Amino acid sequence: MSLSTEDNDGVSPTEQGPNRLTRKAALKIGVSAAMAGAATPTLLTSAARAAQTAEVTRERTVTLTLFHRWSDPVGLKMVTTLFDKFEKENPGIKINNAYQPSSGDTYQPAVRTAFASSTPPDLATDITGAEEYNLVNAGVLRDLTAFYNAHIKQIATPGAIVGSVLNGKVWGFSVGVYIGNLLWYNPDYLKKYGLTASSVHTWNDWIRQLQIIKQKGGTPIFFGAKDLWPGGHYMTDLVQRTMGNERAVALYNRTLIPGSPSTPKWTDPPVIKALQSLLDLKPYFQSGYLGETNAVAGSQFLSGQSAYYEQGLWFSETILGQPPTFKPGAILFPSFPGYPGRQTDTTIGTNAWLVSKKSPNWDAIQKFLLFFYRPDNIAFLESKYIQILPYKFDPHKLDVDPRVNSVFHQFLAEQNAAGANGTILYNDSLVNVNIYTKSIWQGSVGLLSGSLSPMQLGTQLEQETVAWQKSHPK
Numbered sequence: 001m002s003l004s005t006e007d008n009d010g011v012s013p014t015e016q017g018p019n020r021l022t023r024k025a026a027l028k029i030g031v032s033a034a035m036a037g038a039a040t041p042t043l044l045t046s047a048a049r050a051a052q053t054a055e056v057t058r059e060r061t062v063t064l065t066l067f068h069r070w071s072d073p074v075g076l077k078m079v080t081t082l083f084d085k086f087e088k089e090n091p092g093i094k095i096n097n098a099y100q101p102s103s104g105d106t107y108q109p110a111v112r113t114a115f116a117s118s119t120p121p122d123l124a125t126d127i128t129g130a131e132e133y134n135l136v137n138a139g140v141l142r143d144l145t146a147f148y149n150a151h152i153k154q155i156a157t158p159g160a161i162v163g164s165v166l167n168g169k170v171w172g173f174s175v176g177v178y179i180g181n182l183l184w185y186n187p188d189y190l191k192k193y194g195l196t197a198s199s200v201h202t203w204n205d206w207i208r209q210l211q212i213i214k215q216k217g218g219t220p221i222f223f224g225a226k227d228l229w230p231g232g233h234y235m236t237d238l239v240q241r242t243m244g245n246e247r248a249v250a251l252y253n254r255t256l257i258p259g260s261p262s263t264p265k266w267t268d269p270p271v272i273k274a275l276q277s278l279l280d281l282k283p284y285f286q287s288g289y290l291g292e293t294n295a296v297a298g299s300q301f302l303s304g305q306s307a308y309y310e311q312g313l314w315f316s317e318t319i320l321g322q323p324p325t326f327k328p329g330a331i332l333f334p335s336f337p338g339y340p341g342r343q344t345d346t347t348i349g350t351n352a353w354l355v356s357k358k359s360p361n362w363d364a365i366q367k368f369l370l371f372f373y374r375p376d377n378i379a380f381l382e383s384k385y386i387q388i389l390p391y392k393f394d395p396h397k398l399d400v401d402p403r404v405n406s407v408f409h410q411f412l413a414e415q416n417a418a419g420a421n422g423t424i425l426y427n428d429s430l431v432n433v434n435i436y437t438k439s440i441w442q443g444s445v446g447l448l449s450g451s452l453s454p455m456q457l458g459t460q461l462e463q464e465t466v467a468w469q470k471s472h473p474k
Helices: 023-043 046-060 073-089 104-116 130-137 145-152 187-191 203-215 229-243 245-253 269-280 294-302 315-321 362-372 375-385 402-417 433-449 454-471
Strands: 062-068 093-099 123-127 173-179 182-185 308-310 329-332 346-355 423-425
Touching: 062 104, 062 362, 073 093, 073 362, 073 375, 093 362, 104 123, 104 130, 123 130, 130 346, 145 362, 173 402, 182 187, 229 245, 229 269, 229 294, 229 308, 229 346, 229 433, 245 423, 269 433, 269 454, 294 308, 294 315, 315 402, 329 402, 346 362, 346 402, 433 454
Parallel strands: 062 093, 062 123, 346 423
Antiparallel strands: 123 346, 173 346, 182 308, 182 329
């Protein structure tokens, strides 16, 4: 008997059994299944498609942990708004807003601990200069030189990387600059004595004004020495003007960078001139200045009780919180005839974004940095925090409080005009912390109280610097 192979493919009906398919039947079912499969996507609801997309997005989402000190109400609201904007523009990246208390006593140690941990933040802000150098030497930071040259250099203005360059490499980018070497003035108070701050360019110009005010029974300067650091600020202002920027930085580096040249010295004539000049201001401070806090001194100035008050651009925030009856102005600290420092030179304090060497999220970090330093975001940050970000943008986009708008625009222009070599850090950012707290902060009070002469203080600073260099060979 012959058997047909058309349907059973050479297999007897008995072998096929009740669940076995012939090749032809299998092909028919396969074609039908393929057609059904091809039609399946058209049967998915939009909700199902959205769920699939969300699942893929979740799998691809990167979380950047940003460790920073914008924890005050104004600062936190500002960066939260900015971070939300970034997330909307970059749906695959989420920000872990790891803000910390701003106090320097706790924040700097927290940054060191965070970067040294097994799970460091992707980025953190920290003070440039000594603090940043320590992190570089600890090997915890990513070298940002290539990124700087490719993306930041062309938009940077003076101050963008001051205190962030070590061993010829760039390790951070400024997130805001405060000019520190300012003399705030009360134009109404000066007018009573026939004076204007705009005519003060040199130390001699200023001393003449102080003498006139004092002789006529006024108070030339309010000063709060009790907090120690204000005296250190005066020492920074004065040393920068008598030494010039390059030599001042070289002097400070001797306390911080192993193998630095042995000159200039703290006992050099320009340094002693600066220390003596602080003493020369004693007759023009208010009575009881050694026991006065900086906050009270600033408050007294704003209540109209003196002509001048030395403080940085951050004093704008105090002005907004304690509006005076006059419109405060400010000038850069005067220069000394015959000495290299210029009145146009600025002294700044600045924090920078630093990137963890361990972070696996470099692509996302680059997107964030490019976003952060975009001109529209620079204008937003400057307007909200009254702090200069040293990058190019359109200043007409600023929306600064009218009470400090003119002075902010003035010093934005001053900072931009300082030039590449016209800006240095404050001594408390560039000098070894143990040396500046003891012999600059406390030393300034010792000088003003009469327990130290200028040469004695200079000698003390030099001895401490030499001792540090010996204990830290290159």
